Amino acid sequence: MSKLGLYVHIPFCKQKCLYCDFSSYTGLEHLFVAYTTALCQQIAEQGGMLCKPVVDTVYIGGGTPSLLPAESMEQILRSLYSSFTIEDKAEISMEANPGTVTLTQLARLKTAGINRVSFGVQSFNNELLRRLGRIHTLYDSMTALEYAQAVGFNTISIDLMYGLPGQTLSGFAADLKQAAALPIQHISVYGLKLEEETPLALAYERGELELPDETEEEAMYDLMTSFLPAQGLFRYEISNFAFTGRECRHNLKYWRYQPYLGLGCAAHSFSHGQRISSTASVQEYISAIAGGRSPIVMRDILTPGQSMAEYIFLALRTTRGMVVCDFSQQFETDFFEHFGITCEKLENQSLIATDKKQVWLTEKGMKFGNIVFRSFLPD
Ligand code: SF4
Structure with a gap:
């Protein structure tokens, strides 16, 4: 019987990236405390209802979880530990963005239980980062990674992207080479997708955005699949590479059809052929929890x-x-x-x-x- 995985959604970002269609919002700093309170209440209720089940993975994603003050994240982790039976060797991951972390904050989060951190680096090229509307620079990424290493997380992961506006094959090769030289154990690499209605998709429709053509993009994909394994980062999923034993155990649950419980707004849960989603609105989520109502807006029973x-x-x-x-x-x-x-x-x-x-x-x-x-x- 597989143990439960928990996904915790933190829906806040400092700035909306130009390609992003995730459930993440800017300008809601005034809701940090109310959201943390609601989330902790939902964690306690769900943990109680399920009789404190055994959990072997926790994934705190977003949004930008590292944007929440350390005391809020500590409060969330305390709630998780008191409401669920979290195994000693559980994998506890948190997504973070360069430009939103400090050494003290990461040290506090590690003490509170986080043992795996995943940074949305995307590229080491400042011009490409600017075109994506990212808030960080190469300097921020290197600093964040230095902090994470100094703090001693068990696994450090980064996300990279290819097929970016104006990106060349040699530029992507330089990103991969730089990534492989870092003290990381895991890397996820995604091709840019133009999601409907995002600023980048609209710019592309207006003919204002030049992207690598199909052949160039395929060459980038081929480079990623040959280069990273040659560095010992073996491919264990279409977009994911890791040193042996450093695969993301939480994400493996998704691919192995194992149960997970989503907590927070816009979080999804899965068990016994049933998919459940919570409201994507932060305000609706907070008022539902405070008013004793369920934040669930969709239940899909698969045939x-x-x-x-x-x-x-x-x-x-x-x-x-x-x-x-x-x-x-x-x-x-x-x-x-x-x-x-x-x-x-x-x-x-x-x-x-x-x-x-x-x-x-x-x-x-x-x-x-x-x-x-x-x-x-x-x-
Ligand atoms: S940091 Fe991530 S979640 Fe936030 S806007 Fe950018 S891509 Fe979206």
């Missing part, structure tokens, strides 16, 4: 077909792929009976491979994952 497709889709994102007997155990049915023909087609296209015990994406399949994932969806 067996949707559940199977999602299970396969998520497992195939990892380089381990999908373990056939795990699927059979989960759904009490034979995988190849359901998906044998689909698998044969995808194998013929060199998108997946299988030894009948496991099914995984080939290099080509990793690149064209969407084609594979669509094939498993119910009609």
